[in-house]
Amino acid sequence: MEKFEVIIAGAGLAGLAAAYTLASQGTEVLVLERGDYPGAKNVSGGRIYLNPIRGLFPGLFDEAPLERFIVHEGFSLLAKERAVTLGYSGDELRKEPHQSFSILRSKFDRWFAEQAESKGAMLLNKVRVENLIEEKGRIVGVVAGGDELRGDVVVICDGVLSLLSEKAGLRTAPLPKNYALGIKEVIKITKEAVDERFGLQGNEGAAHLYAGEVTKGRFGGGFIYTNLDSVSLGVVIGIDALLKHEELDAPAVIDSFKERPEISGLIRGGETVEYSAHLIPEGGYDAVGKLYGEGVLAAGDAAGFALNIGFTVRGMEYALASGCYAARAILQAKEGGDFSSRGLSVYRNILEESFVLQDLRNFREAPRVIDNPRFFGHYPEMIGDIMKDVYGVPEGPKERLYLTVKRRLSLKELWAIFMDLRGVMKI
């Protein structure tokens, strides 16, 4: 029977970050990936924030196959017949080091795997980890591709569904309210068309989020991120919303989004080259599972590390960081020769001191605050109506602006806005 120091299930960002960090320190590590290559089963909306993780992987991302650095942020409220948009760009976004990049995971993960392999990590593709081997209450290896493989410690990085975390007793069956479905198309248009339509030059990129009618006023939204010569366009719908509201039909949601006049011009003449779907952890801090057990750790989406605060939706840097921290915890446990849960508990401490659990804790209320039907249904329509009146020039005389706006903001409405803002203050 084969024995390794560390076995990692899943060559996504968390698994590869753990492998890269461990192999760099001379630890023997085997990564098992069920796809034909790392990234083959991975989907992301497509933007990563590098600031919090540059220090964990010094210099590594300078050569990474990233698409564009984001210099334009956009947020639109989509009403049924109109849209109101807020845009932001600034010199700070154009200056190096750039904070955020668009990214295509198949390309990126393959490259990252090569970096880990160059440090000495072993990677086995096309092998699914079917089960964990447990002996005397302790995980001592995995069953993969029908073979038993033993390790001092197993790192579970099998992604958002994390069937392995359930088997290890780190998580219970998933609750719909803690997940959203992301559906995405990669649409090829030329680099020139991306530059012109989004007002970009060189490697500058744009990111635009949409809320409201995209999901028929339910929890979720739409996004467009510019890649080099394509755009990643997609929708996100809370599984709870999807279950409850029969008017929502998942495949149709992305089609109606593409048909919106605000969107159709941006992708005109484009050719869809891939259609993908993936789940997203949306539960925040309260949905994070147990992070370690006897001989086992979990990192990335498998641990539930993701954060949606409306304007930014993040997961990849948490995966990269938690993979790296899992590796550091293992290195410490190795020094003490103790891979029991006591030896591995340092993982939690490292995470608590890092941006990973501090972000999740700071924004602990975000999932509950954001899951407010008024944000997705009422405000897009109301703000759209106000804009219609403010910008409109009627045949006859135009009403005073104050009265125009006041008409839409009754006392009852102002009170409801006040209550919503009280919720927002918790974020």
Add this chain to the structure above:
Amino acid sequence: MSDESRLKVKLGLDVFKPLKEPHIKIRPGMEKDGRLRPALRICPAGLYTERSDGGISLSIDGCLECGTCRVGCGSDVLDWNYPDGDAGVQYRFG
């Protein structure tokens, strides 16, 4: 183009390797269970269809392995697994 054929065209863009056996199965006797009904709407690949007898059937080809049905319908009605290695969707962009 109908919604259904539009979805078929999209799935046709993806690279799929043949599945030796279905990795997701409706548990025997659960075809008419209420918890399975949302699968008709929530599967982004539209793989669940209603039979003439009111039961629901699943045709696995084109599965994007997202897990929406697992989370939405639950393990009481679905026996859910990832496919073995060397099978299923292989994303080229991700």
